[in-house]
Amino acid sequence: MDHIELNLTRKWRSKNFQEVVGQPLAIRILQNSLYLKQFFPVYLFSGQRGCGKTSTARIFAAAVNCARLPEFQVDPRKVALPCLQCESCVAMSKSQHPDFIEIDAASHTGVDNVRNIIDSSSFLPLLSHKKIYLIDEAHMLSKAAFNAFLKILEEPPASVIFILATTDMQKILETVKSRCFQIFFDPVEHQVIQDHLEKLCIAENIQFDEQGLSVIARQADGSVRDAINLLEQVRFATKKVSKEAVLSILGHIDESTLLQLFEKILTCNVQDLLQFCSSLEKYEISVEYIWAQLIELVYDAILIKYQVQPRQFTDLSAGHILFIEKSDLGMLTALFEMLCSQEQYLAKTTKKLRFLEMMLLVHISQESPQGTKKKNKSFVSGNEQKHQSDEQVITPENQWQQFISHTKVFDDLVLVTMFHDAKFIEFDATSNLLTVSFLKKFTIFKDRLEQEKKVWHVVLQNVFGHQVQCNFTFEHVSENIKPVAVQDRSVRIESTPPSSSLTPSRSVGNKLDISDTNRWQLANELIQHFDGIITEISGNMYE
Incomplete structure (x- = not known):
């Protein structure tokens, strides 16, 4: 039979711990577990696509059953696991190991599939001392399947190790997570991917330049597999992996x-x-x-x-x-x-x-x-700026109007109204001091203005500059509203008969005693800013 030429992704799949790219912490944890001969019954590998979860799970499974594991535990510096030479390692490399069962949870999502795993796990290993189940894309299992899995995950047979691999940790039930030893696989760094691609290109006699590999590594977004797949696309499209060739394949602009x-x-x-x-x-x-x-x-x-x-x-x-x-x-x-x-x-x-x-x-x-x-x-400088200075003049008043237009998007309608009705006084460009006078009736919202400063101050800085300082007063009186004499208004309140729109069930009572400031805090604050008296209204006030 002719030799089958594998694509670069399969050909360059990691075969031992030293070849795993960009996951030093996860590899160290697993190697220490092998060295101490302390294995957990259930492992949970989580991380984004193409970061090495499945490959690492296979390497770990091969290392657990490797014949040279005892030598590694004596002196880990002299022995590399898996050895790739013993009977167990050879069977793993050929995907023919009877004690390693890999299951794609995306196509085996039901309870019956989990029950088959539970039944088969009760049998002893045939070739090695551990039977290992790798359940890839474990988040695709149904909730019922997860629930059927809980008991055996908590108390599996001594000869069985389960490895769950997932790209979506959020979909794994909390009851399952609590039974697992979790190992997180980080997105591979940009420079690490670029170095790996450079090593691959040299070994495969692929012409390249560093800028082209850098674009591929950045586009991969932390996935080594995506980077190799993109490299192979460019390889078949052009003679050299250059930046221009990669951008052309991706449909990107430089x-x-x-x-x-x-x-x-x-x-x-x-x-x-x-x-x-x-x-x-x-x-x-x-x-x-x-x-x-x-x-x-x-x-x-x-x-x-x-x-x-x-x-x-x-x-x-x-x-x-x-x-x-x-x-x-x-x-x-x-x-x-x-x-x-x-x-x-x-x-x-x-x-x-x-x-x-x-x-x-x-x-x-x-x-x-x-x-x-x-x-x-x-963007205008020199003589051109001087020539246009007469045509385009930015005044502080125009800047204030620009700020007012930006405040319309605020969610707080009180703020919008306060700024819209405020009067611009002046802006001192030397000291960056902005003076504005709000309507006197808005004095009660002075604290609110300070509380929402993070909302409006950013917009104010964008218009007047980042060094702008504010001097706000509350002395402005609206020109559209004529002030009413206090005596006349009090007479109208007391002497005017009830409006015909009010029903007989509603009546105005005597003046309320609001001397207790703790009980009538808001009422006292209103009286300080608005002249008048507060009376009791009986009946249905909404009629």
Whole structure:
């Protein structure tokens, strides 16, 4: 029979503990368990896809039944487990071991399948001293199957070890978790995956460059298997695994193209933006990837504005960093908010590129009312800034109105009303002191204004700068409401007959005694700010 050529994922599957990639803690725990010869009846391996759970479970099963286990327990530095040479290890490598049973829980979810496991586990091992059951994708078992499993998981036969592997720990019943020794498999780090891919390419004579492998490692998102599968796709598509080839296979744009799009958005250049998006139609690109990368780029730009090291775009040129530092923070936060809030709708539409264009146009139209070719003052320098200074002047009053427009999204209607009715006094650019006068009647909400400072102060900083300080007074009187004399109003309250809309069952009684401030705390606070008296009303006040 001809030799079957395996794909890279199967060919490079780990065969011993030393070959497992990026899981040092999990491997150390299992090796110490072997060294001390202390085995738990039930193990639970959890982690994301492609991080080595199933491979590690097979290696551990082979090591438990390896003939050289006693030698390993004497001197673990001289013996590697599994040895891959004894009868048990050879049977494991050929997937023919009678005492190793691997079950896919995704296709064996019922109670009857679990009962078959329970019945077969009562038999002694045939070849080795331990019978090992590996239940992969254990979270797919039904609740009834889990309940049928509980007794044998708590008190399994002495010759049996169960290993449960899952990618969704939340679906495992708590009663099952409490019976297991849990081992967590972390997502593999980007650099570890890249080093592993480089080793693989050298062994397989695959031409590559480090930037191409770096893109693959980042796209794998912690999964070694996904990284190898993507490497094999690129391998069959091109002669060399380069950054351009990987981006072409994935349908992604490179970093420079993304930065061009980012600049066109911030400069509010609608014509260039539309032409740029039109040029993207020539290629098979992933709009979801562009959207996700824009979110990350805007986020990193905000970090740069706060003098914090960016998370993903760490290799930005000095020119791009200078451009970001000159950009408006309020526009960056608004763009970030738009991208995050509209992402769910991107997944629902079939015209994804059109949706991206329209969302960016809506964003630009909100930031730039004039529409096309308006340059933000932050991006103009030298003679051009001097030339446009007469056409575009930003006054403190305009900034305050901009702040008022942003407050409309607040959930607290009291805050919205307070700021909307407030009177702008002045803004001292030297001391960054903003003076505003609220309506006098809102004095009772002074504490509430301070409690909600984290909500409105961020918006205020985006408009007036991060050094802005506030001087709020409560002396403003609304011009639309004429004050009423106290004596006249008291006469009306006492002498005016009940309205015809009130039913006879409702009557106004005598003045209430609110001298007890502990009992009538709110009433006393109202009297301090509003003239009048408080009387008792009997009957149904809602009629």
